[in-house]
Amino acid sequence: MTSPNGQHGPDIPRHAIALVSRRTGINQLLLRAWERRYEVTAPGRTATGRRLYSDADIEKLLLLRQLTDVGHRIGDVAHLPVADLRTLAAENAGTPATAPPGAADAVDVGRLLDQAIEAVRSLDHLALEQLFDRASVALSRPLLRRDLIVPLMVRIGELWRCGELRVAQEHMASAIVRSFLTTLNSRHLIPEGAPTLIVATPVGQWHELGALMAVSHALEAGWDVLYLGPNLPAEEIAGAAASRRARAVLLNLVYPAADPAVDSELRQLRRLLDPDTLLLVSGQAATSHGPLLAELGARMIRDPDSFDLALNSIQ
Amino acid sequence: MTSPNGQHGPDIPRHAIALVSRRTGINQLLLRAWERRYEVTAPGRTATGRRLYSDADIEKLLLLRQLTDVGHRIGDVAHLPVADLRTLAAENAGTPATAPPGAADAVDVGRLLDQAIEAVRSLDHLALEQLFDRASVALSRPLLRRDLIVPLMVRIGELWRCGELRVAQEHMASAIVRSFLTTLNSRHLIPEGAPTLIVATPVGQWHELGALMAVSHALEAGWDVLYLGPNLPAEEIAGAAASRRARAVLLNLVYPAADPAVDSELRQLRRLLDPDTLLLVSGQAATSHGPLLAELGARMIRDPDSFDLALNSIQ
DNA sequence: CATCGTCTAGACAAACTCTGGACAAATCCA
DNA sequence: TGGATTTGTCCAGAGTTTGTCTAGACGATG
Numbered sequence A, B: 001m002t003s004p005n006g007q008h009g010p011d012i013p014r015h016a017i018a019l020v021s022r023r024t025g026i027n028q029l030l031l032r033a034w035e036r037r038y039e040v041t042a043p044g045r046t047a048t049g050r051r052l053y054s055d056a057d058i059e060k061l062l063l064l065r066q067l068t069d070v071g072h073r074i075g076d077v078a079h080l081p082v083a084d085l086r087t088l089a090a091e092n093a094g095t096p097a098t099a100p101p102g103a104a105d106a107v108d109v110g111r112l113l114d115q116a117i118e119a120v121r122s123l124d125h126l127a128l129e130q131l132f133d134r135a136s137v138a139l140s141r142p143l144l145r146r147d148l149i150v151p152l153m154v155r156i157g158e159l160w161r162c163g164e165l166r167v168a169q170e171h172m173a174s175a176i177v178r179s180f181l182t183t184l185n186s187r188h189l190i191p192e193g194a195p196t197l198i199v200a201t202p203v204g205q206w207h208e209l210g211a212l213m214a215v216s217h218a219l220e221a222g223w224d225v226l227y228l229g230p231n232l233p234a235e236e237i238a239g240a241a242a243s244r245r246a247r248a249v250l251l252n253l254v255y256p257a258a259d260p261a262v263d264s265e266l267r268q269l270r271r272l273l274d275p276d277t278l279l280l281v282s283g284q285a286a287t288s289h290g291p292l293l294a295e296l297g298a299r300m301i302r303d304p305d306s307f308d309l310a311l312n313s314i315q
Numbered sequence C: 001c002a003t004c005g006t007c008t009a010g011a012c013a014a015a016c017t018c019t020g021g022a023c024a025a026a027t028c029c030a
Numbered sequence D: 001t002g003g004a005t006t007t008g009t010c011c012a013g014a015g016t017t018t019g020t021c022t023a024g025a026c027g028a029t030g
Helices: A017-024 A028-038 A055-069 A082-093 A109-121 A125-136 A141-161 A167-186 A209-220 A234-244 A260-272 A287-296 A304-314 B017-024 B028-038 B055-069 B082-094 B108-121 B125-138 B141-161 B167-186 B209-220 B234-244 B260-272 B287-296 B304-314
Strands: A196-200 A224-227 A248-252 A278-282 A299-301 B196-200 B224-227 B248-252 B278-282 B299-301
Touching: A017 A028, A017 A055, A055 A082, A109 A125, A109 A141, A109 A167, A125 A141, A125 A167, A125 B224, A141 A167, A141 A209, A141 A304, A167 A209, A167 B167, A167 B224, A167 B234, A196 A209, A196 A234, A209 A224, A209 A248, A209 A304, A224 B125, A224 B167, A234 A248, A234 A260, A234 B167, A248 A260, A248 A304, A260 A278, A260 A287, A278 A287, A278 A304, A287 A299, A299 A304, B017 B028, B017 B055, B055 B082, B055 B108, B055 B125, B082 B125, B108 B125, B108 B141, B108 B167, B125 B141, B125 B167, B141 B167, B141 B209, B141 B304, B167 B209, B196 B209, B196 B234, B209 B224, B209 B248, B209 B304, B234 B248, B234 B260, B248 B260, B248 B304, B260 B278, B260 B287, B278 B287, B278 B304, B287 B299, B299 B304
Parallel strands: A196 A224, A196 A248, A248 A278, A278 A299, B196 B224, B196 B248, B248 B278, B278 B299
Antiparallel strands: none
């Protein structure tokens, strides 16, 4: 894959700062600040002085971001060699540190996706797990969800519907994705005094991947998230919200249902919740309840951005 | 893994106090107080005087926390060398099986359990997570399951039945236990050429904690485990077993059901499976299917030991 | 040409951490 | 029971760290 003359290799400076910022989730200002203060990167420059980052730079930045997310201070880890960053990050993730596969290859998300599908097809759970491990060092958390996990599950759903995948394969993929998300979520530093969000899935809805991704997102946004799992009656959710004085409740709806039961659960939930507690509804099926949500004053979450917006509006 | 120049290794001071506090569940104030009063740690310092703890420090603190949780007074154990702390913690862990040697020790794990119940009661997910983190330092994996997780879930079940706990609390506990087990399972290295075990739960059975504990156990016994999650039809399980050439299939049954559907699923599974593939059935409800299991030549798994026996018999 | 993205250097405020003393509840001991 | 001890928590004031912001300039883009 990598040509011998070094046309692509991980050390060739070629990425503009905007791209690096997007991919790592690190503010441009902060990228420059880290460079100025700790010399975490030494990007090349264009003839006119603009930064050009290499793939290796991106990997290092992602590692640093992961480490600061779990509580390491940037000043403590900034000067460590990349190998140390990897082991440190691996300790946290709980996965044994794997040999770096070369960031250059991992960046091709489309190809990752194909490989993932292939692993699912052959029920190769090890391959799928390793693939996620690799991806998590090449993509920021939000991108991991948006560009790998969501498309993967959508694709698996399609293949299943057209008979190309069996239920067992879909189940395996779900189990592994769930495990991966859970592991990512498990070591999150929750800031003092963070507001509480409750996440659940209503009665009859068992799919929890969407809810788990919402948990990730909210954790990254600095919330204290109480995850109650799938299939929970409205009164239980409301009770938990009251007891924990939650600022918001997020309900993830998966099934394309115009299931009337969901309507009544939503109504009941809104009625039982403290009026000051915001009700958020996400998931593929959220749109089909649009009018009801408007009536109840519940907020529909269509995508990560609208989620951020909603979270910020009450924080 | 560890470079000879000591770039990592357990004694390098590198963790900030916030991180240590979070990992050990010990308040920052208390960390400093213990250091001041008993010199339990002697963290390195940054150039500006901030504490930097080593991995060894963290382990010691976790042990101390574990011991104080169980009733030891900090002043009594603070000055002990780490080796002694370890044996002390291990003693505590082992006692419930054997006759209580001293009345003092009889409390131990029971007290952890009480704290866990309390955390569940108040929907305090952070406390519960930290409790598991701490427990996992002092207890071996098998003991963790036998003495903490299983009793905890049993107890929660009882409290729920008699109306002292709500569904939301049970859900939270399940979610956290699941997350914890998942994280433990993800750190496993699978030996070359390990035989494959498939673990699942039959149609209609959604509880997966038992299955996940079986996964842990089998991983520790050196198996390559393909976990398919809950609620899977017999033909799917059989298909997966064939495609992966599994040596054995484990089905976990939770519901006390004399559900006839389970019987037929079991029959069908046995019929579809390769005759050389061993069928194992575990879970509380396994016993109620005793005769059928005998008829099918399926092996009933009542406890960890019989599981080991079964695994060894085919490995 | 206007707009946008990026550059440098300095400035700030919020959050974090430090020390050392103090306090109240729980526990122990006579 | 009452006093002493232990132990977790708290405070105030000072210094540090870190993410964000500003201002003015220049190149890229259409």
